[in-house]
Amino acid sequence: MVVVNSYEEFEAHLGKEIGISQWHTIDQDQINKFADATLDHQWIHTDEEKAKNEGPFKATIAHGYLTLSLIPYLWKQIADIRNIKMEINYGIESFKFGQAVVVNSEVQLKAKLQSITNLRGITKVVIQAVLIIKDQPKPAYTGDVMFLYHFN
Numbered sequence: 069m070v071v072v073n074s075y076e077e078f079e080a081h082l083g084k085e086i087g088i089s090q091w092h093t094i095d096q097d098q099i100n101k102f103a104d105a106t107l108d109h110q111w112i113h114t115d116e117e118k119a120k121n122e123g124p125f126k127a128t129i130a131h132g133y134l135t136l137s138l139i140p141y142l143w144k145q146i147a148d149i150r151n152i153k154m155e156i157n158y159g160i161e162s163f164k165f166g167q168a169v170v171v172n173s174e175v176q177l178k179a180k181l182q183s184i185t186n187l188r189g190i191t192k193v194v195i196q197a198v199l200i201i202k203d204q205p206k207p208a209y210t211g212d213v214m215f216l217y218h219f220n
Contacts, residue, residue, distance in 0.1 A: 087146040125168055
């Protein structure tokens with residue numbers, strides 16, 4: 069895990085891979101809870117029998133937005149940003165889904181610091197986020213996520 073205490077310490081990682089999270093298993097319970105929270109009960113996600121018999125993946129798959137929602141959780145396994153008053157999830161851009169995440173797959177986040185900007189005392193970072201699926205050649209997605217940090 070990388071520890072960052074200031075803008076300058078963050079800037080030292082510019083253009084570099086910051087790290088990779090631990091593996092996280094996306095199981096059916098998590099998929100079902102996400103479906104309940106988002107009101108997205110599409111059968112490819114929640115109907116295990118239909119997905120097994122009629123679906124292209126022969127199993128249910130995680131919602132794309134479920135996999136995106138894991139970014140803050142997995143990012144905190146990669147970087148410990150200290151000495152801050154506030155942290156804001158600021159945005160995402162240029163995301164492309166490369167492959168579905170089949171139920172019970174293990175995923176991990178790989179993060180690289182694409183850019184860092186001082187916005188009148190607020191640190192804006194753009195992190196390239198790649199969600200790796202264990203034993204799969206293609207990532208679930210690749211894109212940029214932005215965070216704002218207000219250091220003390």
